[in-house]
Ligand code: SF4
């Protein structure tokens with residue numbers, strides 16, 4: 333196996349074991365935000381301004397914390413928004429987590445990290461990790477978010493890294509910014525940024541379906557990214573030494589887009605052992621809606637997936653840790669695919685493109 337193949341195989345196996353032992357809530361504290369991103373699903377899901385009720389949230393967090401302990405899971409929450417730092421009780425909430433040893437992370441905008449570091453420093457440095465978004469290079473990113481947002485994000489990255497914070501970057505990929513993905517990765521490397529998790533996921537929109545990558549375009553992105561990573565993993569200067577003397581990639585790539593698994597399996601980049609194991613383990617690394625991973629909306633409704641949020645996908649508190657997952661729609665053709673447990677398609681994408689898997693570019697294999 334070459335360096336890239338070793339990395340990919342171990343990434344999928346660690347993802348499986350991490351997902352298995354985790355009980356995770358992604359909590360939308362507020363939908364107040366400095367930006368109005370073109371791709372934000374909030375634009376489609378709600379137009380009202382909301383904040384989560386603090387007392388009820390603490391009640392839910394305590395309930396889930398107890399439930400995790402009882403089931404021997406690692407409990408972890410992520411605060412998101414809008415910008416979670418705009419939530420009126422953010423300090424009280426984080427202090428509560430710190431004093432009760434509850435791991436929390438943030439998915440946020442860079443603005444307040446850069447403009448008001450001293451005010452937020454304590455709660456930011458106590459976070460397990462922080463996720464920022466980049467949508468492309470400066471021109472596209474600023475067009476999509478707002479003027480100056482790209483430079484603010486780089487500044488936030490620099491500030492957080494100077495304090496050894498674990499950083500995740502998400503890239504939402506659509507027809508409009510496919511061209512910038514490789515440019516951005518090479519740019520981050522040239523600037524010597526350390527990214528602890530870099531993932532991209534397909535843009536999802538009911539209103540702007542025309543911007544969603546079709547299977548052929550998705551396949552081309554897999555091809556281009558695979559070629560790039562194969563090259564990078566063989567370059568000496570792609571690695572650095574951590575404080576505890578491990579030598580690891582400067583950018584730790586993640587493969588959360590589901591069809592990565594099927595793609596990498598077909599290209600024989602994943603080993604037969606990994607493929608066999610993950611294909612046969614029920615819901616191993618497929619849709620996170622099949623795991624103990626839940627989205628809590630700012631009205632405290634709980635969902636398997638924030639995109640498919642019709643009432644039928646709502647989870648009651650008592651259903652948490654039981655089966656929540658089984659409520660998700662599995663795309664019809666995925667039901668017959670050998671990759672059901674490891675890919676399973678994305679029911680949210682399938683919800684708006686019921687026939688997307690009929691395209692030749694989906695690598696599904698029927699069991700019969
Ligand atoms: S048919 Fe579904 S499970 Fe199979 S590779 Fe395609 S998207 Fe994935």
Ligand code: SF4
Pocket residue numbers: 619620621636637638639640677678679680681
């Ligand atoms: S349905 Fe799609 S977007 Fe929703 S959790 Fe599953 S994979 Fe993610």
